[in-house]
Amino acid sequence: MIVAIDGPSGTGKSSTSKAVAAKLGLSYLDTGAQYRAMTWWMLSNGIDVDDASAVAMAADKPVIVSGTDPGAPTVTVDGVDATGPIRTQAVTAAVSAVSAVPEVRARLVRLQRAAAASAPEGIVVEGRDIGTTVLPDATVKIFLTASPEARAARRNGELKGMEATSLQATREALVKRDAADSGRAASPLAKADDAVEVDTTELTLEQVVECVVTLVEERTSR
């Protein structure tokens, strides 16, 4: 059982994937966290993330390990817990440049396919190219969307008390990252032809989870 959940930033992929995996007793893999972990390592080791050749040469160096428990997802880099550091603004601003480098993608796609193959009961994998490239034979493919306004409001809700970021600035940053992720040559953000698109703009998280669980149950009872 492989459930692929793709979509632009802030559409609810992580929240939905974790809840669906927990409900169905499946493992969970956050592939965005792996690209963030790679980016954090590049920044920490003084690699110029805008120099694609330098990033490509270093892509095999960090040892990235993802925990696949939906109740406590983790990622370590060279044995160090990177769960917190990968969420900083510096990493978010640099990750699209790093993830566009084919050598980075080749390395992480190998890890992602290995995680899917070794999940005992099956897995929910979320990202940008899971349905199109990483696991094209997934049992169910979902493509989540939401308006940029809704996504920005959700993100700003998370930031309350941390950083004073305006809704407009958050919206612009989301749209910019989506454009970079959709526009790259290597495995861009895209909906697979056989994915079910779910617009979450007017839905609560619980409604989205229910919708995905129903789709999985329908597909697997055939």
Ligand SMILES: Nc1ncnc2c1ncn2[C@@H]1O[C@H](COP(=O)(O)OP(=O)(O)OP(=O)(O)O)[C@@H](O)[C@H]1O
């Ligand atoms: N349907 C929903 N309604 C309201 N808020 C939601 C909904 N889905 C997710 N959220 C909230 O929106 C925020 C972003 O969700 P989440 O991190 O799951 O998105 P994402 O697609 O994984 O983002 P990214 O690609 O940037 O990692 C979180 O605060 C989450 O609680």
Ligand SMILES: Nc1ccn([C@@H]2O[C@H](COP(=O)(O)O)[C@@H](O)[C@H]2O)c(=O)n1
């Ligand atoms: N399959 C994927 C997943 C992610 N990316 C890149 O990582 C960035 C961070 O992802 P989040 O889900 O944590 O926001 C994302 O903007 C992409 O650049 C990817 O390329 N492929």
